[in-house]
Amino acid sequence: MNVSSYASRKPLSSRTPSSRVLSSRALRGVAVAAGAGLVPLLLAGPAAAHVSVQPQGEAAQGGYATVFVKVPNERDNASTVKLELNLPTEHPMTSVMPQPVPGWRAEVTKSKLAKPLTVHGKQVTEAVSKVTWTADGSKIGPGQFQQFPLSLGQLPEKADQLVFKALQTYDNKEVVRWIEAPEEGAAEPESPAPVLKLAAAQGHGHGAAGDEADGKSSDQAAKDDSGDSTDATARVLGVVGILVGAAGVAFGVLAGRRRAS
Template identity: 70%
Template sequence: MNVSRIALAAGVAASSVLLLSSSAFAHVSVQPQGEAAKGGYATVNIKVPNERDNASTVKLEVSLPTEHPLASVMPQPVPGWKAEVTKAKLEKPLKIHGKEITEAVSKVTWTADGSKIGPGEFQQFPLSLGQLPEDADQLVFKALQTYDNKEVVRWIEEPKEGADEPESPAPVLKLSAATDDHHGGGAKAAKDGGADAKNAGHDEDEKSKTAADASDSTARALGIVGILVGAGGLAFGFLASRRRAS
């Protein structure tokens, strides 16, 4: 009897751990495809897992940060989903590449159009973003996840450094240090690479020239030796003929 009670208690505990674990990790999140550098452009995935066993996700609304507006926000088409981009006027216009931007995308909404995210599944929604701010270490994207049973989960709590993770944390995009060309590459590295290639080519030319000079010197030395050997042979033949004549 005691053994049965212990087994039952262990089973309940294990189930609780599994439930808590799945809940802790099944958050809407934003993940960069490559590097998301300050002042540059990036493509990110909004990853949406389904947390329910008896409902499917049919809608996702992602709000863009208003304190750091992005001039360019473009969703990549996702089969079975319809994307809608909402723009808003900016209180302070942005200047990008010499152009003044007076409005920016404030929200992107994906609605199921022949598809859905079922139990035990997840879906990724790609976004192209830019120009990323140079004066921020992260961007917070608040999200609303709607299920087909009308339930709405609000992923809007901003995580605080040093504090416990909120129950419904908002997706956060971490920004890395700025690159030289603001496009995720390194202009200086490319320049240095070109210089290295040029120097390498110069070195190869010098090596080829040195090898050619050495080859010419060897040929000349062999030619001189051949002439001396030939002259010696003629002299030897001349002296031998005179001895026979005597």
């Protein structure tokens, strides 16, 4: 037997077990690293998907707004068939109107106010306290979401946000309660309540909007005055033209008579 060939084969066989150990360790390391990276992603997904209230454009203090109640499905084996949205009682709103959504039935519930409100000169003793959407031929399946348009008013004048509380019901009878009010500076709750941010009220006839309107009025007045001056000048020039034309005709007549004589 060739000693050199034997020697060259022996290290290969001796290195094989250690290489297998290293390969298995490397695979385990990759698996652990991948698992460590995937776990936060899996946990972050459902936490970010919750019932929310989003305005169309801007919801201003003291005004009216159209909002969309966004309802995602967080389950893989069940469908959402009902949503109850409770409105804040500390800021009652007298005008709440849901927009029809195909496949869903909307019900508006009113409650007596502890203290009557005066709206547009009329006394109001009750306000909408809850809106319920129930599946009527439709549902929110796994991996889907649904938006429910809602008109709200009159929004409070001295609040920067409205906190709603929502109950989401699945067809397996599970109820998820989105009722935990967020606190400033604290981490987001596990089941946060929907929050509608309110923008500062815009002045009517005052401030930037009023100044802009006044500027437009002044510009229009200047244009009107300029138009009047132009019309007067045109009239004067027209009269002068007529007089010059008449003088020319008279001069022509006289010249003709002189030539005839």
